Amino acid sequence: LLHLCLSYLFIYSTTRFSADGYYYSQWAKCTFSSDDLSDVEYIETYIFGKTKEVQFKSSWGIYVGYTDLGMEKAAYWNNISVVEIARADLGVCKEIIFERNYTAMSKKVEPTVKLRSLKHFVSTYSAMLICSAYNFYPKHINITWLRDGQRVTGGVTYTEEMADGDWYYQSHAYLEYDPKPWENISCLVEHASFKQPRTYQWDPSLPGFQKTRIAVGAAGLLLGTVTATAGLIFYLRHRRGESGGGECRTGLFK
Structure with missing residues (x-):
């Protein structure tokens, strides 16, 4: 075959x-x-x-x-x-x-689904999201954009299922929209490998690079705190040791 x-x-x-x-x-x-x-x-x-x-x-x-x-x-x-x-x-x-x-x-392989935002594009909308499904089989898949639980029909573009050349397929869905505070954007994926449709939530809180910066900063702060605490403990123990030795020498001298 x-x-x-x-x-x-x-x-x-x-x-x-x-x-x-x-x-x-x-x-x-x-x-x-x-x-x-x-x-x-x-x-x-x-x-x-x-x-x-x-x-x-x-x-x-x-x-x-x-x-x-x-x-x-x-x-x-x-x-x-x-x-x-x-x-x-x-x-x-x-x-x-x-x-x-x-x-x-009869083989069924679950898709790997990723959500991301597109920074550079030409549109009347201020933002664009992409919901991508990779490495799935069989071919047919259904991707739906949801906004506060309701299906989105405007500003939505879909690609056909594209063959990777290794039995697997990929498909992409684009959403152009104007973000609103506290709204819920999600991507609903239906595929034969799923027992029931799966929903993937979009987190608009921070872009990926800012999340990375915060994670690195938090790790640095934690490392600095641990180092400072260890240094303080070492200093206090060393000082107590010197004080105890002085009392001992004074007693012997007397």
């Missing part, structure tokens, strides 16, 4: 002949792009040398010739049982795909 350009290719059979420097081959394959196998297509191709001579597609239901000899063959095969056998091979395709690829077709 090969993943090629949003579709799947399953090689059903191949036949090759060569003689006197000429090369003849027959390719039978099944293609599909949906999980329910609703768009499975059986394709049978005959090639002489590097020229496609005859081809059958289940969506056509007949053989089509591409050369003079190929057109003669196609006309002949369409009038005998050969074309009926080719039409029946569509069912064989579905059986083979289902039996051999059931695990892959």
